[in-house]
């Protein structure tokens with residue numbers, strides 16, 4: 001998590017005009033360039049998801065291993081460990097949505 005040095009709002013991952021990874025403040029428009037290699041693991045997933053055609057539920061298989069694991073029960077196979085990530089969908093003032101992906105069967109679901 002990084003915060004805007006100007007207004008203190010949360011910086012969200014995005015792209016600049018050249019398609020490079022940046023952190024952008026949604027409140028004041030401040031843009032921070034980031035070291036891609038350094039922050040890739042943290043931001044790539046969210047980055048990909050927010051640019052997906054339907055803005056959610058898109059997980060690239062080989063990137064999932066960088067996600068943290070939570071103790072939650074998979075509704076499909078009953079396994080109690082799943083990768084999780086959070087995503088702010090659509091409007092900035094909406095709450096973060098938590099997504100889970102079962103480590104065993106790969107089933108993906110969201111917590112409302």
Ligand SMILES: [Zn+2]
Pocket residue numbers: 004005006007008009025026027028029030
């Ligand atoms: Zn700001």
Ligand SMILES: [Zn+2]
Pocket residue numbers: 074075076077078079102103104105106107
């Ligand atoms: Zn499962």
